[in-house]
Each structure stands twice: as structure tokens, then as C-alpha cells.
Amino acid sequence: MRKPVRLPISQGDMLLRWHKQVQQLNEAVPVQYYTTTRRGRPVQIPWQPKEISANVKATGERLIKDYVTYCEALFIKAGKAAFLDPAGNPQLPPLFTNSVKIGERRSLSDRQARDHVRKLQKVGLVSFYKWHGSRSDYEIRINEQVLFGPKQAEFWELVGIAQLHVDSVVSQTEIPQFAQSSTELSSAYQVTVTYRDKETETYKRGNVHSDKQHTRLMSEHSDNYSDTERPQQRQLTESQSQPSDSAGNGDKGPGGARAVENAVENPNGAGARLKARLTGTQRPRPSMSEQKRLEMREGYVRSFWAYARQVLYTARRWSEQEERVILRSILFGVYGNFQSPLTDREWDGFQDKLFKRVDLVAAYYQRHPDKWIPEPYAQVKSGTGFFDWENLRGFRATAGWIDENYRHYRQSYVSQRVSLAVRNLHRHRVGRAPKQLQLKTYIEAYRFLENQIARYGEAALKRFHELAAGIGVDLRPNQPM
Template identity: 25%
Template sequence: MSSPHPLQLRPLGGCLLRWHQAVDALWQQTPTIQVERTITRGVRAGVQETIVRRGRRLVVDGCKATGELLLKQYRRAVERMLAVPFLFGQLVTDTGEYTLPSILVDARQLMLQRSLTERTMRNHLRQLLDIGFIVRKKWHGRKRSFELWINPDFICQPPAQQPAPEAPKNAENEPVQAASSIPTIGAVLSTNGTKFPVTKLPELPKDLTSEIGQRGQIPSGGISERPFPETEGRNRPESARQASTGAAGGRGAAVAAPQPAVDKPAADVEKRAQQQAYVVSAWGYAKALLYPEHRFSAEQEQRAMQAILAGVYRHFADAHFDYARYHQGVLRRIELVEKHFTRHAGRYYAPMPWAEMIRGRGYFDWENEKGFRGTMAWLVADQRAEHVSRVNRAVGKAVSELKLRRKLDRGQKTPLRIPKQVQGASYAQLYHQHKAALDQLGGTLATDKFDKLVAGIR
């Protein structure tokens, strides 16, 4: 049995109790105010009295209920990530520090669940941001879908420290050893010193292979040992080639003595291991994001990876293709699919990874154009949108620097910190530098937009 993971999640009741205690502590820290009032009616008319009460609450009751709902979603997302070993590096860096996961929230769905108006929901999110419950918020699209990063202290428990063992009485002169044998969080959760996504998967002990059902291996039943049919002649052992040569030469040809088979090159073995890691990584990520509630058996895991190998990676048939870059695109496409299902919760869902009844109807089958194969267009649109956003940021930065250079030339008020490239170049030099950089980044589309904005600088 493996040792328990050092990153322990609080139970759901403990998370809600932690949130309740935080809200109660904020209420207790609210300063009191005194209100003077005069009674105008009744037998006590004309009496003045002083009422002591607390000031405005930082978290109202409705905001507290909204925080409970988001806390449940956040804990479910972190628990899902901890269930997949290669996703550990996304939570903890190599130094052991937390990197917050995010949850995608649909504004309309949240409003329906809480029976809130749009203004009330925005006020609740602002209160949660002010008190540090939400660490970061990022909007997507038309202010309907947004990502939230929630403080992990509400769901995570710090790793327990073991007390130092007592030294034996007869070992006074022996050097003192390290007291704690608990590995650091970064050492356990980080994968090969890198962040997600991983490129190499750790080897499992042989005694654990049967325990997990060999889920980290790709079945070789339907896969040929030789990736390309045309290489069959090259892969034959030397003795077989010499035997065929002797048979073609007739009686005068001497049969050569059999020689031992040549081992595969180390590069070929490493390449196949890397390809296997791509398939395992893609299936683990898809299982965590697209099938969080489904429990697959060992046989189903093998069938799913076989479907991904054939339908997504096409058995790695192209020897000159950049599969490392393609793998990054596959992971991004899985994220886009997960966001699509979250945005249309209850309307769309992912079918089984392999074909259950009709051949080619599995989600990862190449023949299913409406399955995962169709998300290639989503990836292209996502990359195009990211490129346009990068161009817009570069154009905005260039225009702001030109405006700052114009203010310096006119002796107007400027910020205290001015970039060195703005101070050391004239307006014309700065203009040509930015235009050349924008032309390399976005072509005529970027330069035309840049010239149009520069024409409005006075």
C-alpha cells in the first residue's frame, strides 16, 4: 500500500464550518457604533437614549449562502484533480507552494440556483473578493462566464508534522538525524521537477501494477510492434536476410551461420515510451474533466486509451510530425470541451470514449466528425482569439508609450517611472521600433490598427 498523500482535504462539513467561523470572526471584528435617538410617543416621550450596535456587515447572509455554494464546487474540483496523479503538479509547485486551481462558473446558472438578480450576484462576488474568500476573478465572453480562484485554506489542511523521536540512552554521542520522515508537498506532488502537463510518467513498482489494474499501460493486442508496414524488410533479423539471399543464389550459395538478433535502438524505445505517455496523459485529463462522475474498470480504461491512440493520435504513423506540440493542443481541446459542457450544463454531455454499439460512434473515434475530432476547429478559433488578444495588447502598449513620449517632448506631467526605451528614443524612433515589432507579430492587420490610433495622438 502506498503512503497517504500529504495534502489532506477537509471534509465537506469541515469546509462549511471553516467558512462559518470566518464569517462569524468578521462579524465579531466589526466596530460598534452609537446611535442617539429621542422617543417622541408614549409615556416615555422626550426621553433620549443611546443604542450601541455593530456597523455594516462585511458579509451578508445571502453572500454567505453564495460562498457556501462556490465552496462546494471548488472542493469538488480540487478533489477531482487529486484523484488523477499527473494533475498533482498543477496544484503545487516544485518549492511546495500552492498554485490555485480555478472553477468555471456560469453567471446565469448561479443566478438561477440562488434566485438572485444580476446586481445582487455582483454585490456578493464583490464582498467575497473584499474579504479574501475569492482570490482572483476573470471574466470570459459577455460577462456571463467567469473563472474564480478561491482561497485554498477553506478546504485544505496543512500536512501534519510528526514529533521528533526520542534518542536512545546509549546513543548520546551519535549525531542527531532528521526528525521528520514526511516528504515535502512539492516532492510528492510535483512531477519530475516540472509543472503540468507532464512529459514523463513515473514508473510504478511491480507489486502495485496488479493493484491498479495496469491502467498506465496501453494494450498491445491490436498494435503492431512495427509502427510502419514498409519497415518490415528493415526490421527482419540478419539471419533471415542471409537465408533469403542464399535461397535466391541456388546451390552454389552458402548458408551463413545464424547470428543473434540486434536489439532495438535506445532512441526508438524512448520514442515509443514518450508516445505511450502522451496517450496516458490525454486519457487521464479527459477522465478528470469530461467523466468526473464515471468510474471505469480496468478493461474500460484500456479500451478508452486504445480509442485515443487510434482516433486522436492515429497510432503515431507520421514519423516527422511534431507530436509534442500536437499533444499540447489535445489537452487544450479537452479543456475547451469541459468549458462547453459546463456552459451548457444539463444539455450536452460526453458520450463514451469508445464505440459501444456502432463502429466509429465513440467520442474519440476518428470516424465521428461530431465527436472529439470536431474540436479541432475550436482549437483554431481559440488560438486565433489568443493571437488577436496578444496583438491588441501590443498595440495598446505601443500607443501608450508614444503618448508618454509626446508628453515628455512637451514638458507635460508624466508618471514617476518611465521606461528606459521611452527615455532613450525620440518619437520617430519609437514609432518605427513599435511598427516593426507589430508587423512581425500581426502583419498589416496590426500595423494598420496601430497607424489609425497613432493618428489620433495630439
């Protein structure tokens, strides 16, 4: 039985090179000074701005890890063909991803993730970026200088040698390898890892690790994201799903297309599973076992309480028995003992809403410092804890806050769109409308804007008609001749 051939790369060395590059860029920024008054005298205080923030740096680390995992999985499945361009020259395969996926893995919004990718492209970490539309994944490649440093030629040589020995019975020791990863160098800094459940890192409130398992995973440069599946299995599954998404969009990319063409025809061959995944003929994924599901639900409850304790009860401490009572109160009062028939993806969305509700509660008590935060569990009378379902004025009452905030946001957004449409009609009459709108006649521009506003409902369309009817009408009183 042949052993799978792995890429001779060191993730720790890659992260170390990225860390040093960030450090050099930040140190190159000139020191700025701001003036303040102390004891009646102006004092200048130095301030060192950063070219790359800690949040952007963590996103870069996340992309490096995902890219390395994807390349290793693709090399095992498809071999050398995935690392060649159409002309036969060495070229790293592109990683298909999107801002929503990056934001979920980094606890960011898709807009923040987009800004981070642009920043990483500007500083040179992302060396290749190809856009495929707003409804498709885009392609990225990580800079080879960051990945391999001065050993780029050695890497490509090792990739070629490893591929030549795949079909022959050659021991792994006969294939040249890189030097051992320098643990003493990688321990000089701590890689920033954030989790999807926001349990371990909130930049505004410090960095507190409350789970031993997550601390262990951070030291191993792996991720769990509140999922109790094995970290390496989770990474391999997500990285292998990238070509499938791109195939559904009609663009497999250079690596994915060649992998299908060069897949082994043998049903048990090295490229058969990748070919089945790219062509949509793979076997259905087995359902999660009941034990795994229970562990995942426990992770939801514990991560929610860890975040709520960090945000709402910063200075409080509880005994182990009190912690168990609080977790039980959250299990039944917040999650309803997981009786709702939701999918795993829907539970993830529900978890995100819970974190937002906790943020709204924290903002409420910051605006009202004279009010006190209730205890998380009932101490005197049953059902009076903040997270108890029976407490109608507790955390349960915040369920409608998000919907109310979205309703206000929607009203404000629609009002802005109506005002902008009417303003463009005013500008059209004086020849100052946007170029594409100015090329139309006034009636065509009116119908065009009317169709746009009609998407926001009857009330918005009625308001648009009322405001547009007064354009060009002189409302001033008649002046005597």
C-alpha cells in the first residue's frame, strides 16, 4: 500500500515569515506626535501607528493556513498536474473562497473581510486575485516569498521529485525533505487565532482564553471554531470543498480543471475522489453521530456563556457548582434544550444572533450606568435568572431588539434611496446628474428611478411620486410686477 506523498512545507516557518514582514512594515511607519496639556503646559506624546493592524494580520494567518491545507490536499489527490499552468510551467493552484466565508471563520462581516483582503493584496501577501462576480467565489494565491522564502526553487524541485516517485515503491526517506521546522524561532511570537464563536478573542475587550482545549489548539496552530470535530479533519473537508464551489460556477480554475483531466481512471486511484467531487458524483456525506452532535451543542452553550461572561460579567467569579447551574439555565432558557428542528447551518446563524443580542445588552447597560445587570441564574425565586425562559424581562426580551434595529435601519436606508432618486431628478434638469442617467431623457430617467424605488415597497414609491411631483414647480408666492 502506497503512502500518501505530502508537500515538503512548514506552516510554522510561513507564519514566522509573515510575522516578520508585518513587524518590518509597522516599524517602517514614521512616529507621529500629538499634543496634550499637562499642568498647564503643552506636552508632545509620541505615537507609533501601524501599517497592518492585528486584525488584518490574523486574517493573513488564516488565509495562509487555509491555503497550505488546500495545496496539501490537492497534491495528495491530483499530484503534480495541479501545480502546472497550461504551458507546463510551475504555478501554485488558486484557492477559491469568498468574503462571507472568510468573515465567518474570523468573526468579521463580509465587508470587513473584503477590506482585509484588499489590504493584504496591497502589502503583497495576496499575490494573485481574480474576481468572478458577486455570486461566485474569487481566486487568490499567497505570495511565494512568504510561503517558501529563499527555498522556492527547492520546493518546486521537491514537488517534481515526489511526483516521479508516486507510482514506484520508494520509501519516504528517499525523497529529499526540507530541514526540520525551527520550533525555537516560531515560539518567539504567538500566532493570533480567533474563533467563530468569539469565545477567545475580542479586540475591544482584551484577549481572554477560557477553554483549555482552545489554548492547546492555538499552540498547535490549528482551529476548531466551536466544532468538536477533529481540527485537521475540519480543515481538510473545507479545503477540499473549494474546487467544488468553483466548478458549480463554471470556472474550475487552472488547478481544478487539470486535476479532473489528469485524474486516475482507476476508481480507487489517487485522483478519483477529487474527480468525483468536481463532477458532482461523490457519495453523500455521512450524518453526524449523536455523540458528536451532543458535544457540538455543549460547545454552543459554553461558548455563549464564555462570551456573555466576558462582556457582561467581567469582574464576577463563580464556583464550579454555580457555573453548572448557569449552563443549565442557558441550555433551557436560551437554546430551548435544542428541541427546535434546525440544521447545523441554522444553529450557526442562531449563535451569531445570540452574540449580537449580548452586544446589545452590553450597550444598553453602558447607556444606563444607574441600572444593574441581573444575576445569570435564579438565586431566590425559580425562573428569575437573566437567562431563564420564564423571565419575560430578561434575556428573552432581547429577541425582538435585532428585528427592531433592522426595521429602523431598513426605514433609514429606504428614505435615503428615495431622497437620492429625487435629488438625481433635480440634477438631471440642470445637467448635473450621474453620467449614465444624464444620457437619458427626463421621462426615461424618471421611469428608471421609479423602477428602482418600486423594489422597496408601495410606501417608498408613493413618497417618491409626492416628492418628484414638485420638481420644477415654483412654490414662491407671486411677486407684484
